[in-house]
């Protein structure tokens with residue numbers, strides 16, 4: 001089948017020290033139910049994630065286990081993502097579409113592949129009633145004009161789980177720095193995009209009150225605070241212990257951050273997506289979760 005959009009390299013290569021392994025995918029949409037937005041589909045133009053968050057459990061998904069590279073060291077662009085989406089457009093009638101929950105749609109390689117952009121163009125053409133883009137990357141700004149074309153049918157969720165970039169360097173070592181994320185939130189909001197601040201999964205804060213004030217002044221219209229949910233025998237618990245950060249697991253800590261944010265964005269604080277849950281099953285059995293949204 002001829003490509004709907006521009007040709008991209010199909011051979012393995014390196015991009016910013018990340019192994020790029022392009023593939024022809026068999027699926028791109030996964031049915032999903034969100035407590036706030038109802039039934040919809042997640043859309044993942046990539047498999048794997050170059051951001052390599054150390055708490056991320058996508059690495060244990062069956063379809064992430066094939067690579068010999070460490071998590072964050074490989075990415076598989078789904079070269080046929082636009083064609084797949086187009087061929088399955090009949091499934092999207094009146095559905096919300098989330099990009100993405102098991103990867104970040106603005107991978108560094110998106111700068112070249114533009115698969116997320118191609119999929120967004122299709123969603124725009126289909127007049128999809130609700131599109132939610134969730135990211136940690138300022139690369140989303142390269143599509144600002146396209147995002148604006150959706151009007152109030154699109155919102156961006158931006159993850160900023162800490163105010164301290166030294167914490168970010170430990171927990172999200174390959175993800176964009178915190179200052180660039182704040183700048184991206186501000187630019188999106190100034191550009192007329194509805195931005196929700198995702199303080200998820202909540203990480204250590206240097207100054208909770210200052211963080212809340214920054215959240216309010218960023219232009220984000222809403223925010224939500226979500227606690228980290230550890231797996232049984234989760235190796236990330238060792239990271240928390242090594243740094244003395246176990247407090248982030250306590251409900252009181254999340255409540256303190258939530259209240260601080262609520263004081264600054266009183267109309268926009270969303271309820272926590274789920275009540276705290278008991279430990280999830282051991283790593284290999286985890287399926288169909290939403291690491292980027294927590």
Ligand code: SF4
Nearest residue numbers: 049052053056103292
């Ligand atoms: S939490 Fe999200 S951004 Fe981080 S590695 Fe996992 S999929 Fe990527």
